[in-house]
Every structure is written in structure tokens, then in C-alpha cells.
Amino acid sequence: MKSIVITGANRGIGLELAKQFLADGDRVFATYRNDVGGLSDIQTNNLTVHKMDVRDSDGIQNLVDLIDGNIDVLVNNAGISDGRWQSISEIDMEHALEVIEVNSIAPLLVTQKFQNKMKSGSKLVMMSSLMGSISDCMSGKSYAYRASKTALNMFSIAMKNELESQGISILIMHPGWVETDMGGPNAPLSVEESVNGIMARINEQTLAMTGRYVQFDGTPIEW
Numbered sequence: 001m002k003s004i005v006i007t008g009a010n011r012g013i014g015l016e017l018a019k020q021f022l023a024d025g026d027r028v029f030a031t032y033r034n035d036v037g038g039l040s041d042i043q044t045n046n047l048t049v050h051k052m053d054v055r056d057s058d059g060i061q062n063l064v065d066l067i068d069g070n071i072d073v074l075v076n077n078a079g080i081s082d083g084r085w086q087s088i089s090e091i092d093m094e095h096a097l098e099v100i101e102v103n104s105i106a107p108l109l110v111t112q113k114f115q116n117k118m119k120s121g122s123k124l125v126m127m128s129s130l131m132g133s134i135s136d137c138m139s140g141k142s143y144a145y146r147a148s149k150t151a152l153n154m155f156s157i158a159m160k161n162e163l164e165s166q167g168i169s170i171l172i173m174h175p176g177w178v179e180t181d182m183g184g185p186n187a188p189l190s191v192e193e194s195v196n197g198i199m200a201r202i203n204e205q206t207l208a209m210t211g212r213y214v215q216f217d218g219t220p221i222e223w
């Protein structure tokens, strides 16, 4: 039985990841920020839920201290979108900073706190986005969200060598455009379809693959 930590698991992609890991017989430590949401409907001793804001260093440390033994997979999934500002003049700097804090800095903080619980063979999953790809940025806008995911990608690659020397592999994922609160109702992919793919990518991930940036179906993404 593997031990899995998933941030932002009360809804959307994080919740479905928790369900699929549990269905595989794994032990899941699922975090939520305010409301346990869909996690309250899951009845199994293999699931424990923990209130944790990914920006809260002490809160993350509490979870680290509470988990007995090591973890096999850490999924930095929690994220927020920006104000979908239509022009540079509309960018709200306070909100832009929050987006970068939650989407770029917080996954780094969570990883830092969990690093000693991840031994050789463990996997670190960063929930990035195609919108973090500079070469794919044709339509522009989504200023802070795009920049936050590009920064997350660079933080991940910058950590790669050090983690690789400890046997920890990093997978940088684009889940596809997914029908969640963030993705909206017009998204072409259901949460189940996306997470089926993400699970396959996590399961096949080896140390030799560390640092790859792929979408849910395994297609590589240009930086």
C-alpha cells in the first residue's frame, strides 16, 4: 500500500485523484482549505482528511509530523485562477501576487516540508498547465495564471537534480482542459477522463523520466 498526499483534494481534479488512489488500495492524506467538500462522501479507513492552506508553513508542518513513516507520492494540486483580466491596465497586483503565491511558491513550500519524508523511488507531481508554456502562449492574457505556472515549471526543473540525487522523480502535468469549477462547463474533458490519464502518467513515471512536462495523455508539452 502506497502513501499519497494530495493538496486541494476537496473538489475537482484533487478529489478525483483521491478517489482513484483509494480505488487502487492506497492510503490517501487529502487536504482541504475551508470545506471538506466531496471528501465527506468517501467512507474508508484508508482516507484521512486534513485542513491545510498550502501557504501556511506551520499547517504543512503539522501534517508532516502527523504522518507516520514516508510518503510515496506528493501531488501539489491546489491552485487558483486569476481575474481573467482583458488588458494590462486591468491587472490587479494584489490578486496577481496571490495567484503566484498559491500556484508557484506554495508547491515549493509543501515540497520543502515533505522532502525528508520522500525516499528513493518516491514521486513528486506538480499540477501545472499548458498555460505555463511560453511557446504555446499565442492568445496572451491570463497574465498571472500563465506566469505562475511557468514559474512552477522552472521551480520544478531547478529542483530536479537535487531530488534526482535522492531518487525522487518529478512529473510536471498538464491535466488537459477539464470540467471543474476552474475549467468551467465548456471544458472538453471530464474529471474522470483527465484523472485516468494522470494516474497512468504517475504510475509509469520512473527516475529516468524526471522533469518531463506532459499532458494527461502523455503527449509532451513544449516549454
Ligand SMILES: NC(=O)c1ccc[n+]([C@@H]2O[C@H](COP(=O)([O-])OP(=O)(O)OC[C@H]3O[C@@H](n4cnc5c(N)ncnc54)[C@H](OP(=O)(O)O)[C@@H]3O)[C@@H](O)[C@H]2O)c1
Residues within 6 Å of the ligand: 007, 008, 009, 010, 011, 012, 013, 014, 032, 033, 034, 035, 052, 053, 054, 055, 077, 078, 079, 080, 102, 127, 128, 129, 130, 174, 175, 176, 177, 178, 179, 180, 181, 182, 183, 184, 187
Ligand atoms: N481544470 C482545468 O482545466 C485545469 C487546466 C490546467 C491546470 N489545472 C490545474 O489543476 C489543478 C486543480 O484544478 P481544478 O480544475 O481541480 O480546480 P478547482 O476545482 O478550482 O479546485 C482547486 C482546488 O485547489 C484548492 N486551493 C486553492 N487555493 C488553495 C490554498 N491556498 N490552500 C489549499 N488549497 C487551495 C481549492 O480549495 P477550496 O475549495 O478551498 O477553494 C480546491 O480544492 C490546479 O493547480 C489548476 O491550476 C486545471
